Amino acid sequence: MRVRVQTGPFDYGAECAGFGQGGRDVGAVVTFLGVVRDDSGKLARMEIEHYPGMTEKAIAAIAKEAADRWALADVLVIHRHGTLAPGDAIMMVATAARHRAAAFAAADFLMDYLKSRAPFWKKEYGPDGAAWVAAKDADETALTRW
């Protein structure tokens, strides 16, 4: 299990290559890449603030829960903070399990929990100024699935 919180970019291809492989008990690897989207058509950049210390602990706890619940052979979470532009890769998760249902479910679970239980806050900057991204009720509701 690996968790990385960083400002710089990561190499998605290199992270995915070989992830979870090499053993005899893994039949499925699921990887997910999150990208900064521009909904308004005016997004210049995004500033992502986080809570150093708590961020790493919260993500590690979420990743451990996923690993235990779906008996994952491996799990990886990378989440960036700082300044990002539309189209930039912001985060990724990877899960490795015996079967695909567990690998998909664990990745989905990780994404739902990272959205509303990892201490990150997004602020969008555009020509009209800056605004904090508000959490959506749907994000909170999504957790009840699990």
Added chain:
Amino acid sequence: MIDVLYFAWVRERIGLPRERLETGAATVADLVEELKAREERYAAAFADVSALRVALDQELSDFSAPLLGVREVAFFPPMTGG
């Protein structure tokens, strides 16, 4: 002494990221009342605590939680990761 941290718009509204306080507050809610009474900027930030979340020693908690033994309290809006 207790460290109080603020993030996102709570930090902006109060005007600082963290401070160290001497408090007699028994619970998070008591601490919020103490802060609100200090200055208008605190009253503005804590006007609606239903819009806020709190962490005690870097674990999510709630406003009714006791502060006994807690070293670090953080206030922030709902998280927007992912």
